Amino acid sequence: MTPFAKKVYKIVTEIPIGEVRTYKLVAQKAGKPRAYRAVGQILKHNPYPLIIPCHRVVASNNKLGGYIFGLKKKKLLLDLEKEIKQCLASKRY
DNA sequence: CAAACTATTCAGC
DNA sequence: GCTGAATAGTTTG
Numbered sequence: 168m169t170p171f172a173k174k175v176y177k178i179v180t181e182i183p184i185g186e187v188r189t190y191k192l193v194a195q196k197a198g199k200p201r202a203y204r205a206v207g208q209i210l211k212h213n214p215y216p217l218i219i220p221c222h223r224v225v226a227s228n229n230k231l232g233g234y235i236f237g238l239k240k241k242k243l244l245l246d247l248e249k250e251i252k253q254c255l256a257s258k259r260y
Numbered sequence: 261c262a263a264a265c266t267a268t269t270c271a272g273c
Numbered sequence: 274g275c276t277g278a279a280t281a282g283t284t285t286g
Contacts, residue, residue: 171282190268194281205282207267212283226268233267241267 171197172209179210182223185252187245189227211235223248 174197182188190203197206210221216235222244226232234241 169283194268199281201269201279202281203268204266204280208265208281208283209267211267221267224267228269231267235267238267 168214169209171199171202171205172213174198175206175209176213176219179219179221179224182220184248184255187223187225189225190232191227193224207232 175193178193178196179188190206191200194200194203194206199205206224210219210224211233213219213221222234222241224232231238231241
């Protein structure tokens with residue numbers, strides 16, 4: 168676990184449900200605005216893909232970037248989180 | 261330590 | 274919309 172990776176993980180895990188952040192943004196927050204690629208690498212080699220919402224990290228220009236389990240799953244998860252967000256927003260289920 | 265790799269991004273056409 | 278170049282950190286030998 169490298170320091171940069173640590174920061175990236177923290178930032179990524181801080182992303183709220185239904186929200187997405189771009190690799191660039193994450194890199195910027197990590198203190199290395201030009202390390203967006205490194206961010207992708209780290210997320211790819213992340214230690215716990217399941218506890219890290221890598222699916223909330225997308226490319227810029229409203230694109231999706233990549234995903235360990237496949238872009239399909241990523242899209243699905245994003246959509247799912249959107250629904251979850253809706254559920255959390257409403258007072259009754 | 262150096263080289264290769266990359267889930268990227270930007271500029272040019 | 275696609276191609277090519279650039280940047281920065283991780284990984285491997």
